Amino acid sequence: MKHYLRGLHLALYETLRQGFKPRITQGMRSVEQHEERYRASFALTHNEHGEQACIACMQCSNVCPSHVIEVTAGPKEASPATGKKRGWAADYTLNLQACILCEMCVQVCPTDAIVMVKVQEKPGFSREDLVLTMDKLYANAKARPLAWANGSILREMQDPKREVKP
Numbered sequence: 152m153k154h155y156l157r158g159l160h161l162a163l164y165e166t167l168r169q170g171f172k173p174r175i176t177q178g179m180r181s182v183e184q185h186e187e188r189y190r191a192s193f194a195l196t197h198n199e200h201g202e203q204a205c206i207a208c209m210q211c212s213n214v215c216p217s218h219v220i221e222v223t224a225g226p227k228e229a230s231p232a233t234g235k236k237r238g239w240a241a242d243y244t245l246n247l248q249a250c251i252l253c254e255m256c257v258q259v260c261p262t263d264a265i266v267m268v269k270v271q272e273k274p275g276f277s278r279e280d281l282v283l284t285m286d287k288l289y290a291n292a293k294a295r296p297l298a299w300a301n302g303s304i305l306r307e308m309q310d311p312k313r314e315v316k317p
């Protein structure tokens with residue numbers, strides 16, 4: 152009984168002591184700062200005419216090492232804005248489950264259609280929740296800040312003729 156009371160006393164003392172100590176951990180909001188080049192998810196963009204930028208060339212799905220991009224090409228039709236015949240994507244999905252965030256899909260895209268965004272997707276309850284549909288990808292471009300690069304920027308950076316500043 153004596154040991155029990157002593158233990159209880161020590162436990163109460165420690166609880167009170169810890170309760171009045173200053174906080175040493177940071178709240179989640181304050182550690183949400185990311186590096187400038189942080190990238191977490193994807194978006195599909197529209198071009199300067201407001202048309203879907205994706206021309207369904209399949210380069211992103213062909214280069215993806217994880218095979219998580221599926222593009223369904225629609226019929227080639229003239230752009231209402233320019234009159235030129237071009238490809239259109241009838242459907243586009245990117246499955247985040249096996250994506251390794253290598254950014255290769257962004258780098259090869261000739262029209263800067265697929266880009267990355269700085270905000271992570273919310274955790275899901277099923278595998279399907281991690282599949283970014285075409286609607287979701289277009290919504291991401293409007294609702295989330297885009298990451299620093301697109302295909303044009305990445306390709307320009309890797310141009311061997313580019314002047315490298317010392």
Ligand code: SF4
Pocket residue numbers: 214215216217218219220245249250251252253254255256257
């Ligand atoms: S970032 Fe890499 S792994 Fe992810 S979809 Fe693009 S090419 Fe595939």
Ligand code: SF4
Pocket residue numbers: 204205206207208209210211212222240256259260261262263264265
């Ligand atoms: S997102 Fe870019 S690389 Fe992928 S199919 Fe569309 S135009 Fe081609």
